[in-house]
Amino acid sequence: MIVIVWPILTGLIVWRQLDRRERSLIAFLLSLLTGEIIATILRFSMMRNHFMHYVATLAVLGLILFFYANSGRSRWIVTSIVVAITVSIPIEVFVWTGFNQINTVTETLAWLLLTSLAFINLKHLLDSSAEVSLRKNPFVYYHTGFFILGFFRAGKSCFVRYFIETSLDLYFFMDTLVVIMGAVAYSLFALGILYRQRLSVSSNAVV
Amino acid sequence: MLADLICSSGLAQPVRISHVEPVRRPYASAVSFSYRQGDSVVHLSYFNNNLIIYLASEDHNPEYRYKVSSLLPQYVNTRDTFVVLPNLPNGELLFEVQNIHQSNFPPAHLKIIVESPLWLRxxxxxxxxxxxxxxxxxxxxxxxxxxxxxxxxxxxxxxxxxxxxxxxxxxxxxxxxxxxxxxxxxxxxxxxxxxxxxxxxxxxxxxxxxxxxxxxxxxNPTHDSMEQVVARMTDVASSLFAWSADQAVHVALDMDVAAEVRQLSLSAENRRDFFLIYKEAVTNVAKYAKASHVRVSLRREGANLVLVVQDDGQGFNTQSPVRQNPSGGNGLRNMQTRAALLNGTLTVESTIGQGANVTLRFPV
Structure with a gap:
């Protein structure tokens, strides 16, 4: 019993200490995990699960909205792009690919947007005042994690449908590569959350 | 001689390709395919690469021979009126067919182009x-x-x-x-x-x-931890107030450092500014306050580190502090400057006769 309750309680305590952006990160990771579980259950039940890609795309767009579009001058630009991609999902699904097909274009665009924003924010962080130490700044780890995750997921999303239909070897290769790089990214997120107490609520933290 | 003449004039076609159609795999989606008699080229995709070629001849009992370049280099004889070419490789293939009984006539040709998948392009x-x-x-x-x-x-x-x-x-x-x-x-x-x-x-x-x-x-990087900073703060205060004791004034020092503060670490620049502000504050108390009790408190409030140096000395007017040190007088200004470098605030509160209270607050 304690094995179940203890992690949940610890998680709730940590959740209360997180700020809005970090909560969006946790929610995003949980949605990806839940999506994978549902997709696996559907696969084992011999049901086509490609519609889960719509959920994953929406999760990425939600993350971008809460993590990257909550402040700064580029807020409205990022929000506009997110809205445009979100509107494009049903258009791609119902007009182009058909329901329960992978939404290649919008999914790739969403991951690429996340990658670009992570790169820009990481560069902005590195260009910030040298007075502030970055070693224990959690956002360095978050942005690096998003950059790695987004870059490889975008590459996979671009070809996943094609590979499923034409070459399962390449599909499994890409899938394994994304899993490995995802492990690296998740490790970085864990490091960032470990360091969150130092700067996450600081008024002059560079993020 | 007659055959050559017919052939060169294009009047006779002993063998012709009457129809071509792909064989659709059950799981593959339908692909548009068109062939009109007389076409010399057909395009196939790599996942729909099975073809049936129907042959026709004026001969009543035809026997054909055909070959496909780089796939079937040797002629294959058949009496069927169709040829099945399954699982064609990617690339360009040339299908040739000829009526064995009319071998003097040139063979009929069909170029088959099987498009490669993306990863082979x-x-x-x-x-x-x-x-x-x-x-x-x-x-x-x-x-x-x-x-x-x-x-x-x-x-x-x-x-x-x-x-x-x-x-x-x-x-x-x-x-x-x-x-x-x-x-x-x-x-x-x-x-x-x-x-x-x-x-x-x-x-x-x-x-x-x-x-x-x-x-x-x-x-010195070994002093990055707040533990080391607190130890030096205690040393400095003890030595300063021990000197005051020589002046027949007993100064009781009370250091109150919260446990979570000891876990922090400061960068070299921040550590120096923080320490010099503290040092200036306690030096001022030791030199000018004539206090009997000094309380130094170090605690954390949210993301801020808060240092309070409080004494029960004679106090001073914060609006116009009396310059008791003729060669100095820059102490408070330096403290404010260093507090600004820490992105923090320094508050000095004092009432004459009721001691002073110096509070430094900066983010860590």
């Missing part, structure tokens, strides 16, 4: 290489920015040490040099003045040692 591997290169380049670029930043940080520390050495050490050593010349000139004429000058040289030399100790302490 010439641009796919270079594109993947470029994509990987983009990732590596982005990381190298970020690493370059990081190294540049670290270099800037190092340069800033060097500049700071150089500035401290120049400002503190330089002025003190200049004073010692000038005072020693004064002492030498007045050694014979005015021994009392010489004595006073030597006393001031000694005092200045002690200040040099003190400042040098602060500089060395602040750049």
């Amino acid at each position: 010439w641009w796919f591997l270079p594109m993947m290489f470029l994509y990987g290169l983009l990732f590596v380049s982005a990381f190298l670029y970020l690493f370059y920015r990081y190294r540049l930043r670290q270099f800037m940080r190092l340069q800033r520390v060097r500049d700071r040490i150089a500035r401290d050495l120049h400002d503190d050490m330089g002025s003190y050593l200049s004073s010692i040099s000038i005072m020693s010349q004064t002492a030498r000139r007045s050694a014979m004429k005015d021994p009392a003045k010489t004595q006073a000058t030597l006393e001031r040289i000694g005092q200045t030399a002690r200040q040099v040692m003190d400042s040098m100790g602060d500089i060395v302490w602040s750049i």
Whole structure:
């Protein structure tokens, strides 16, 4: 019993200490995990699960909205792009690919947007005042994690449908590569959350 | 001779390809395919690469022979009126068919182009290489920015040490040099003045040692932890108030450091500014406050570190502090400057006769 309750309680305590952006990160990771579980259950039940890609795309767009579009001058630009991609999902699904097909274009665009924003924010962080130490700044780890995750997921999303239909070897290769790089990214997120107490609520933290 | 004539004039076609159709795999989606009799080229996709070619001839009992370049190099004879070509490889193939009984006529041709999948096209591997290169380049670029930043940080520390050495050490050593010349000139004429000058040289030399100790302490990375900072803060306060005790004033020191503060670590720059603010505050208490009780409190409030130095001394008017030290007077201003460098705030509260309260608040 304690094995179940203890992690949940610890998680709730940590959740209360997180700020809005970090909560969006946790929610995003949980949605990806839940999506994978549902997709696996559907696969084992011999049901086509490609519609889960719509959920994953929406999760990425939600993350971008809460993590990257909550402040700064580029807020409205990022929000506009997110809205445009979100509107494009049903258009791609119902007009182009058909329901329960992978939404290649919008999914790739969403991951690429996340990658670009992570790169820009990481560069902005590195260009910030040298007075502030970055070693224990959690956002360095978050942005690096998003950059790695987004870059490889975008590459996979671009070809996943094609590979499923034409070459399962390449599909499994890409899938394994994304899993490995995802492990690296998740490790970085864990490091960032470990360091969150130092700067996450600081008024002059560079993020 | 007649056959050659017919052939060259195009009047006779002993064998012709009447119809071509793909064989659709059950799981593959329908692909548009068109062939009109007389076409010389058909296009197939790599996942729909099975073909049936129907043959026709004027001969009543035809026997055909056919070959497919790079697939079936030798002729294959058949009496069927169709040819099934399954699982055709990617690329261009040339199908040739001829009526064996009319071998003098040229064969009928059909070029079959099977489109390659994306990953077998010439641009796919270079594109993947470029994509990987983009990732590596982005990381190298970020690493370059990081190294540049670290270099800037190092340069800033060097500049700071150089500035401290120049400002503190330089002025003190200049004073010692000038005072020693004064002492030498007045050694014979005015021994009392010489004595006073030597006393001031000694005092200045002690200040040099003190400042040098602060500089060395602040750049030593082993003192990054707040534990070390608190230990030095206690040392400084103890030594200062022990000196006050010689003045027949007993000063009780109360250091209250919260447990979570000891887990923190400060950068060299922040540590130095923080420590010098503290040192200035307790030095002021020791020199001017005439206090009997000093309380130093260090705690954390959210993301801020809060230092409070409180005494029950004579206090002063914060709007116009009396300059009790004729050669000084920059202490409070320096403290404010250092607090600004820490992105923090320094509050000095005092009422005459009721002691003073110095509060430093800065983010960590």
